[in-house]
Amino acid sequence: MTERDGAGSAAEGEFRRGWPIVLSALLGIGCGLAAVPFYTLGVFAPHLAREFGWSMGQIMGALTITTLALVVAGPIAGALCDRHGTRPVALVSLTLFGLSYLSLALLGGSLVQYYLTFLVIAFVGVGTLPITFTRTVNRWFERNRGLALGLAMMGTGLFGIVCKPVLAAVIAAHGWRAGFLALGALPLVVALPACFALFREPGRAAGAGGAAEVLPGLTRAEALRSWRFWLIAVVLLPISFALAGTVPNLEGILTDRGFTPATIVRLTPLIGLASIIGRLVGGWLLDRFWAPAVAFVILGMPAVSCVLLSAGGLQPGTGALAIVLIGFALGIEYDIVAYLTARYFGMRAYAAIYSLLYTCFAVGAGFAPLVFGMIRDRAQDYAPALLLAAVMLPVCSAAFLLLGRYPVAGTRQSG
Template sequence: MAIGSGKYSEFRRGWQIVLASLLGIGLGLSPMPFYTMGVFAPHMAKEFGWSIGEIMGGLTVTTFMVLWAGPAIGVLAGRIGVRRVALASLPLFGLAFMTLGLSSGSLTQYYLTWAAIATLGAGTLPITWTKAVNHWFDRSKGLALGLSLMGTGLFGIASKPYLAWLIGAFGWRAGYVGLGLLPILIALPTAYLLFRDTDTHADAVVRTTTPGGFTLREALGQWRFLLLASALLPISYALGGPVPNLEVILKGGGVDAATVLTLTPLVGLASIVGRIAGGWLLDRFWAPAVAFVILSLPGISCWLLTGTALDYPTAAAAIVLIGFALGVEYDVMAFFVARYFGLRSYAAIYGMLYVFFSLGAGFGPFGFGRDYDLHGNYHLSLTISCVVLVVAAASFLLLGRYRDFADEPVTV
């Protein structure tokens, strides 16, 4: 390692990549539907007569599309570069998102729109951005990933008041247009100016034509891949289910509408803290242990949210634990791929794991919504999630030591 190329030097040379990734991820396919569907759901239910479960089904459609789009984008990013993928996907995603404002009351049209959004926006998923971050950072990989993925939390905080203003002034259809403009007007120009294919750029901290690690085919045969896939699916279901339904969960717990508006942004705030703190912890402690502690704690949240007489401190504590875990789960997945499978086929392996992650995150809101449609509450889903989070997070402890790859890229 060259003198002056420590972790602080990594940030001096790679801050542009982190900033572009933060905005690209924060205004991309991963957080935008997830954090905003609960805001639009009451308006669409009132105008079209749709149930909460039917509206949340849009996220399930997104999940099915990501099943093939995620791995495809991972392979494409490896062939033509992450910069090209990101710059093409950002404007297409924004335009597709705007078309939700044209919903006419047809569920078929609504679901087809979500299918288009997922397909065109797949290049904005963390698969693209974290590949670049992993190439630019080594000693501070966890913190850099945390800062980059912090964009989801920032969007979670900013989206609520932004949408409240848009919908209050112009209606819910304008809310979709206003959201679709964000990746086009903010993330796209930033990525154009700052984001690069760092594996071939002269200033890249980590640069070589043959990075170490497994190929996709080799990784699929690894027991660690199967363990991660089987754990990420239930964890993402249990964490992804409550957030889009959070407004309804809180109201069912006796929280008034005004207080709900002050509580829901805590998810985004806690997510930001989780990104930074989680990234810092991943750089300093054994990642599976960090993941076990942080991702099992929301089990307490799910138990607390089953109450029918929630006070502000209890509701806030439950939301903060969920948000903190949401801030870590993406960091953990990216960190695990880099440390246990290497960077040779990082985007493709990440893309395959993202399939399992998105399955849980996509079916979670729908499953929770159906629970409400059938029982008038979320008690069953929340109780199951209590157990699932602890058991699945504990399985990470079986991963063992990080892998060493003899031909892993070296710092230049």
């Protein structure tokens, strides 16, 4: 057997053993906090605006509330995963997340109630984020870690493809309250049973909880003293802002460009399809090329999309291209953060470190829809926000190139 054959056999063995983990992680992430509010709030926004008279900025402010909650809840969830294991955190969080999302069907005309509900959703749903699931995927996979992460994170893309047209049909037939009921049922009916049956950490029975073994890598305190941690954290803020501002506002952007509702319904699911392709292609690239270079290329490309979407006279074909480029980048953003965390800081305190970086990403992503909406309310156009994003993406993505070589596994970094 050649060395290549041996490597291929080892990689196949990883997937034979680890496919239940990838499948359950895919469903958990796809039906969780990372996907559900982000991909669906834009669908509900026109209905909430008509029902209660709220502005787009006020409606999108729910994502900002969610972000502020994650700043506190994310690191707590990471510490719980490192201490008690990911399985119990995921199961409890999926249950509470589904129940709390169901309560949105009871909304009245109070913005305070609206924001408080999303605050609760964020706190109880934090265990459904990739913070939890990628820790276990990283532990099951080594040779094909990037591809496995891409497959697991594909849940957000699959949700993005299916949710908008299905949710629009549910709302058209039964009203927006029924739409919230359908979304709340997803984690309870789909993700929770799958994770209960399949999701576990290496070497532990399905019902086991704790994570007593000491894994190689940096502690959280050591990572916080590393310049690489702070470089990643700082550049994630503007990158996430630029990427995340477009998606919840996409229906509004296309409406401003004169697209009909029927055309918008046809175009917007492309973002989910492109994100799936981005996760698969990006994961394959991460396993074979230097991750910072992959990040620079893929996360910088949507600058073209922002320029196209900001221009008048946008045609459906050009709009589709812009959406695909954004979706492709969205398909790899969380994968890159998870991959960089494992490669540069190891698995010893992976969830605690990744939760901090994820929080940085979430802060940028959470404030972006609100800021984009406020710019639209003031300027009567999304163009100024889109052009700002077009500058941020290539400049900040280039900073990943400063990270340098991966450290040798199991050793301490010198900086």
